[in-house]
Amino acid sequence: MTTTAVPADHLRLRERKKLRTRRALVDAALELFTERGFEATTLDDLCAAVEVSKRTFFRNFAGKEDVALTPAQDMWAAFLDELERREPDAGRPVMEMVQDCLLAAVGRMTAGDWARQVRLGELLAARTPSMGAYGLHLCDRTTREALAILRRRLDLGGVDDLRARLVLDLLVAAWRGALKSWASLPGEPASGDLTACLRAAFAAIPGCLTLTAAPKA
Amino acid sequence: MTTTAVPADHLRLRERKKLRTRRALVDAALELFTERGFEATTLDDLCAAVEVSKRTFFRNFAGKEDVALTPAQDMWAAFLDELERREPDAGRPVMEMVQDCLLAAVGRMTAGDWARQVRLGELLAARTPSMGAYGLHLCDRTTREALAILRRRLDLGGVDDLRARLVLDLLVAAWRGALKSWASLPGEPASGDLTACLRAAFAAIPGCLTLTAAPKA
């Protein structure tokens, strides 16, 4: 079952129809939320715009916040997939491995307007508390799933060893920092620019343990 | 059953009354949510138990999730206060300084049942998605405020330098790990045990950059 990332032409008509309304909902939601604001846009507005009943909306999405963060979730799904597939290298720090997986996941997001949509979602999340909270919740869920994959595939310590969890939290922190910088770039940055921001964020990681600072005047 | 950080006897009668209903709401909420479950408990139930109108509930708290995480928020408030007061040491890593502040903040939480209430809140957040999301949101807000304080008091790099942000995210990650372990301890762990969990989490931080792992059979 391919998630939602790819067009997937080899589907039954039924599934394609369902997928089409799903995408129409995401498109319309990001458009309306960006224009009128998140809370100012009613679910009825959105459903009316797509000509869909409220009931089917909730069969496709967990809630109002969910639909706007679908592009980001697609990326995280690809990340988990990378984590599952990647050949482990015993001598290499886990930190580097998960960074590679994240970069690869972003590289996989080739759908035409993925970059634009994930950016709109980020800008909305930055100014809407409930969306921000839901986005954090998604990141947290992903880190838990990623941790489960790592523990299944690698020989990490006991469950009381926090290091693997910290690795993933640090990865997510770098991702959020990179996403924020990238979304604030002028114009309409492409996913290549996001990769660059991500690399810069990764480069900042080693320095955070030793960072010192002088008091200001 | 005191809840908030300071007793503050030197308040007007009006303020004391307000504070008392606030505490009664927190107490009753944690009790009811733990007994019947978060979503199974209606706001009307809670308000009826405290004999307060729904309207005044919302004058004291941002929502249903908010009231149950008040004890945790009190701790974060103390943390920000420590961050504000602490004498900076130019030669010492920022990471160590913020760790000290967090330990000090926990040490300040001397109210009788703070430990019990923060533990109940954590257990609820672990099994209630909306509460988990709200808790993450609170952590995020705190890191932003902490970052603002650090940038005001210390000479950190430009705003594009992610290192300070990563320091705080790592601190929060360690806190969450420690809190989770602590809340799962058998019996009714005290705040001293929380301090111990925190120290253990801090000790795990340096190893996360270099962690390697062999693939499993």
Add this chain to the structure above:
DNA sequence: CACGGCCATGCCACTCGGTGGCATGTGCCA
């Protein structure tokens, strides 16, 4: 001590997010 202002509260009506049940239509397969 009395008055007037202020502030928290209570009550009421309303919007909107989210859910369950049931009927219907349409793709799918034998």
Add this chain to the structure above:
DNA sequence: TGGCACATGCCACCGAGTGGCATGGCCGTG
């Protein structure tokens, strides 16, 4: 072609959260 499964639409309902307005108790001033 007929029956099955599934997605959808419609409807009624619950509960969270908000705004407005009246009330009553706390508080400073004369």
